[in-house]
Each structure stands twice: as C-alpha cells, then as structure tokens.
Amino acid sequence: MSIETAAKQLEALGNVTRLRVYRTLVRAGDDGLPVGSLQERIGIAASTLSHHLHRLISTGLVTQERQATTLICRANYPAMHGLVGFLVDECCIDARCAPREKAAALA
Amino acid sequence: MSIETAAKQLEALGNVTRLRVYRTLVRAGDDGLPVGSLQERIGIAASTLSHHLHRLISTGLVTQERQATTLICRANYPAMHGLVGFLVDECCIDARCAPREKAAALA
DNA sequence: CCGCTGTTTCGATGCTCATGGAAATAGCGG
DNA sequence: CCGCTATTTCCATGAGCATCGAAACAGCGG
Numbered sequence: 131m132s133i134e135t136a137a138k139q140l141e142a143l144g145n146v147t148r149l150r151v152y153r154t155l156v157r158a159g160d161d162g163l164p165v166g167s168l169q170e171r172i173g174i175a176a177s178t179l180s181h182h183l184h185r186l187i188s189t190g191l192v193t194q195e196r197q198a199t200t201l202i203c204r205a206n207y208p209a210m211h212g213l214v215g216f217l218v219d220e221c222c223i224d225a226r227c228a229p230r231e232k233a234a235a236l237a
Numbered sequence: 238m239s240i241e242t243a244a245k246q247l248e249a250l251g252n253v254t255r256l257r258v259y260r261t262l263v264r265a266g267d268d269g270l271p272v273g274s275l276q277e278r279i280g281i282a283a284s285t286l287s288h289h290l291h292r293l294i295s296t297g298l299v300t301q302e303r304q305a306t307t308l309i310c311r312a313n314y315p316a317m318h319g320l321v322g323f324l325v326d327e328c329c330i331d332a333r334c335a336p337r338e339k340a341a342a343l344a
Numbered sequence: 345c346c347g348c349t350g351t352t353t354c355g356a357t358g359c360t361c362a363t364g365g366a367a368a369t370a371g372c373g374g
Numbered sequence: 375c376c377g378c379t380a381t382t383t384c385c386a387t388g389a390g391c392a393t394c395g396a397a398a399c400a401g402c403g404g
Binding site: 134136137138139140141142143144145146149150153156157207210213214217218220221 | 241243244248250251253256257260263264317325327328
Binding site: 164165169176177180181184198200201 | 380382
C-alpha cells in the first residue's frame with residue numbers, strides 16, 4: 131500500500147456524504163445495495179451520488195456488479211482492512227503501546 | 238464519535254503531505270518531534286507545514302507542547318484508535334466476517 | 345531590554361471539489 | 375425494434391484547499 135493510495139482512500143472517506151454512502155454499504159454486507167436504494171436512503175441527487183460512487187470505486191473501496199438494469203454496490207472489505215492496516219502499521223513503535231495491544235485497542 | 242468528526246479526521250489524513258507528517262509523528266513515538274525537524278524531514282515550506290499541522294491539531298489527531306522556543310508535536314494515539322474503531326465498527330455484520338475475526342484481520 | 349531562532353499569520357494564486365438539473369446512455373421486457 | 379426504468383455524463387456554479395514567500399510574532403539568553 132503506497133502512501134498515495136492510502137491518502138486517496140482516506141480522502142475518499144473524508145467527506146460526510148461519501149462516508150455515509152460507504153457505511154451504508156458496509157452495513158448492507160455482501161448482498162450489497164442498488165444505486166437507487168442508496169439514493170433513497172441518503173437523500174441526494176442521483177448525479178451527486180453517481181459522482182461520489184465513482185470516487186469510491188476508483189479508489190478501490192467499493193465494487194459494482196450489474197444485475198439487469200440495476201447496479202449493485204458493495205463495500206470492499208479487504209480494501210478497508212488494508213487501509214486500516216496501513217494506519218496502524220507503524221503505530222506504537224514505542225513501548226507504551228506494544229504490538230500485542232493493537233488488536234485489543236482496535237477490537 | 239460522530240460521522241462528522243470521523244469525516245474531518247479522515248479528510249485531514251487524506252492528503253499526502255499531511256499523511257506523511259502524521260506518519261512521521263506516529264513513528265517518532267511519545268518523544269514527539271519539533272516543528273523544525275518535521276520540516277526538514279518532509280521538505281516543505283514552514284508556512285505550509287504550519288498550515289497542515291493546524292489542521293491535524295484542530296481535528297484532534299496531533300497535539301503540541303511548548304518546550305522553550307520549540308514546539309513539540311505528537312501523534313494522538315487514542316484519537317487514531319477511535320477513528321479506526323469507527324471504521325471497523327459496523328464492518329462485517331454479515332456472516333463472512335465474524336466480529337472475532339476483526340482483530341485477526343487488523344493485526 | 346535586544347537580538348536571535350523558531351513558528352505562525354497574511355496575502356495571493358491556481359486548482360480541485362461538491363452539488364444538482366438536464367440530457368444522454370444502458371439494457372431489459374415485450 | 376420500442377419504450378421504460380436505472381444510471382451516468384455534461385455543464386455550470388460556488389466554495390474550499392494547497393502552496394509558498396514575506397512579514398509578523400513569541401519567547402529565551404545574554
């Protein structure tokens with residue numbers, strides 16, 4: 131994970147609207163959600179949502195799959211784990227936060 | 238942790254320069270680093286660094302402490318843990334990623 | 345009190361983003 | 375092949391960001 135990739139993903143999540151979209155997808159699980167359902171739940175213009183989705187997809191945080199005329203969106207869990215891993219990677223080099231405590235702190 | 242706070246922190250980290258600053262501080266550990274050292278290591282104008290630091294501080298990700306004329310900067314580990322926790326909070330509601338697997342995935 | 349080093353504020357510029365309405369496109373169902 | 379629904383692209387606008395140099399400020403050491 132390059133720092134540029136991490137920054138792009140963090141920036142993608144660093145917007146309330148996109149973060150809301152992303153969390154909605156995270157909650158939806160592997161079934162995913164159609165774009166239209168997302169739009170209803172979040173209450174923004176379709177064009178705005180499309181714009182944000184494109185951003186999340188281009189950074190690899192979200193995937194899409196076509197089912198007939200509707201597009202199903204899903205959170206990319208491995209990508210999220212990778213990003214979180216990058217953040218905590220160099221955390222706690224000092225003694226006050228031993229590596230073994232990481233899992234506990236994040237659980 | 239409100240979604241607005243999380244988004245602000247993610248946005249703060251979603252910039253290559255700021256992410257570099259932050260990671261440098263994370264690596265530095267509890268000793269922290271003076272602003273001047275940060276500037277040398279990262280190689281940007283002092284005014285630019287000051288601007289970015291202000292942003293990281295205002296979101297609570299970094300703290301500063303005065304020591305004579307130099308300002309020591311430190312990464313705020315609890316804040317980072319809180320943010321990461323927010324991200325993984327609703328992760329894996331579905332069966333394919335049981336809560337107990339979270340720690341393993343993030344370790 | 346003076347000057348020096350470290351840091352911030354000011355000002356200016358160019359760039360990218362967030363947003364939504366309107367129009368275009370995609371692909372099924374008949 | 376047509377029309378319908380779902381989604382994207384186009385366009386325009388207002389707002390905020392990244393960057394740096396110059397100038398101002400803070401506080402110690404003498």
